[in-house]
Amino acid sequence: MHTYHTPLDLVRDRSPERPVALARPDAVATAARWFQDRFKGDVFYAVKANPSPWVIETLAANGVMSFDVASIPEIELVVRHAPGARMAFMHPVKSRSAIRSAYFDHGVTAFALDTHEELAKILDSTDGAADLTLIVRLAVSAEGAAYSLSGKFGVESHEASSLLLAARQATQGRMGVSFHVGSQCMRPTAFQAAMAQASRAIVRAGVMVDIVDVGGGFPSVYPGMMPPEMADYIDSIDRGFAEMMVHEDTELWCEPGRALVAEASSILTKVELKKGDALYLNDGSYGSLFDAAHTKWPFPVKLFRNDGGVATEVDGNLKPFRFYGPTCDSLDHMPGPFWLPEDVREGDYVEIGMLGAYGVAMNTRFNGFGDAETVEVSDAPMASMFGLAGRAIRLPREQQEEERKVVRFSRPKGRAGKSRRKR
Numbered sequence: 237m238h239t240y241h242t243p244l245d246l247v248r249d250r251s252p253e254r255p256v257a258l259a260r261p262d263a264v265a266t267a268a269r270w271f272q273d274r275f276k277g278d279v280f281y282a283v284k285a286n287p288s289p290w291v292i293e294t295l296a297a298n299g300v301m302s303f304d305v306a307s308i309p310e311i312e313l314v315v316r317h318a319p320g321a322r323m324a325f326m327h328p329v330k331s332r333s334a335i336r337s338a339y340f341d342h343g344v345t346a347f348a349l350d351t352h353e354e355l356a357k358i359l360d361s362t363d364g365a366a367d368l369t370l371i372v373r374l375a376v377s378a379e380g381a382a383y384s385l386s387g388k389f390g391v392e393s394h395e396a397s398s399l400l401l402a403a404r405q406a407t408q409g410r411m412g413v414s415f416h417v418g419s420q421c422m423r424p425t426a427f428q429a430a431m432a433q434a435s436r437a438i439v440r441a442g443v444m445v446d447i448v449d450v451g452g453g454f455p456s457v458y459p460g461m462m463p464p465e466m467a468d469y470i471d472s473i474d475r476g477f478a479e480m481m482v483h484e485d486t487e488l489w490c491e492p493g494r495a496l497v498a499e500a501s502s503i504l505t506k507v508e509l510k511k512g513d514a515l516y517l518n519d520g521s522y523g524s525l526f527d528a529a530h531t532k533w534p535f536p537v538k539l540f541r542n543d544g545g546v547a548t549e550v551d552g553n554l555k556p557f558r559f560y561g562p563t564c565d566s567l568d569h570m571p572g573p574f575w576l577p578e579d580v581r582e583g584d585y586v587e588i589g590m591l592g593a594y595g596v597a598m599n600t601r602f603n604g605f606g607d608a609e610t611v612e613v614s615d616a617p618m619a620s621m622f623g624l625a626g627r628a629i630r631l632p633r634e635q636q637e638e639e640r641k642v643v644r645f646s647r648p649k650g651r652a653g654k655s656r657r658k659r
């Protein structure tokens with residue numbers, strides 16, 4: 237991978253025609269070490285958040301050698317870039333051939349499930365293996381999350397007892413429970429509440445579990461979404477685990493995706509046209525900006541200009557802009573608002589930050605685009621949960637007003653909200 241100190245150096249060196257993904261391995265390393273030091277259990281990286289080889293390699297080099305995988309291609313990726321790593325197949329619905337290949341070809345023994353049918357499939361496809369770790373995914377409240385993952389997966393409480401019992405009886409190996417509080421969880425106590433829900437399910441079923449997997453959901457910083465400190469999430473999990481009805485040797489697992497990688501990547505895009513407050517960029521919703529289009533998150537931005545060989549970061553009066561991507565689809569629209577200097581013009585470069593999670597992972601080839609190159613940069617991310625940069629994203633006064641509205645609207649009531657205001 238080519239390395240530059242900053243994105244500005246890249247613009248100065250060769251004003252790129254195609255979008256460029258900017259990789260910051262140091263940010264992945266810092267987040268990985270933070271989780272390894274602070275989480276009192278095993279950290280499984282959710283590969284789906286960002287399957288780039290440099291991410292897998294950096295995590296492995298910094299002690300994260302466990303991976304939550306959702307498919308055979310993800311398993312093959314981990315085998316290639318983190319040889320010897322431990323994997324858990326946490327997708328609750330898998331094909332028989334994927335289960336078989338995971339178990340027999342790759343030595344994966346941990347499988348998630350949320351139905352009796354999937355349990356039968358796992359047992360059949362592994363020829364009734366004796367060393368399975370079966371993880372029952374429970375449905376829990378996603379109230380504190382900016383991006384709910386409830387609805388599709390997780391067994392509801394009234395059906396959980398029979399499935400927990402069946403899983404316990406089906407394996408001579410280990411059995412556990414998992415859940416997902418929803419992605420970008422803004423309320424640390426959501427973990428403690430979900431663990432209390434899981435504990436009640438275990439007690440009702442009358443089973444003992446060997447693993448409690450608290451899933452992902454750990455947040456990052458985006459405009460309008462300033463979460464509490466990451467340490468508050470760990471405290472909530474510690475309290476939740478202490479209160480659970482589990483035996484002394486029960487293991488604690490987590491599966492962070494976003495929190496390990498969100499800060500570590502941004503995308504450098506080129507302005508192809510300015511039409512009023514709309515900027516037409518060479519990357520969009522079918523590239524790395526899926527969340528900017530579909531969940532309408534306003535990601536932070538910076539502007540660079542190469543004026544006859546003199547490259548600068550452009551400052552000045554900020555105005556709200558919206559973006560269109562390069563495809564012909566009108567859904568290729570990112571409403572923002574993205575605050576950029578008002579004199580932004582064709583040929584300028586917009587760096588869109590905090591795209592390491594669910595950014596490059598979503599890239600498609602639609603309309604012949606999506607061919608982004610990756611270069612490494614060593615400057616700080618635009619915001620950080622781990623002290624690499626200010627936590628707040630610098631915004632003009634008008635947007636700070638908008639920010640307050642968004643935060644007030646999205647933050648759930650309760651202790652987490654109060655403690656944040658005190659800081």
Ligand SMILES: Cc1ncc(COP(=O)(O)O)c(C=O)c1O
Nearest residue numbers: 282419452453454491492493494
């Ligand atoms: C099973 C599972 N674990 C972990 C994650 C990672 O979640 P997050 O990126 O919110 O930490 C996901 C995300 O979809 C998931 O489906």
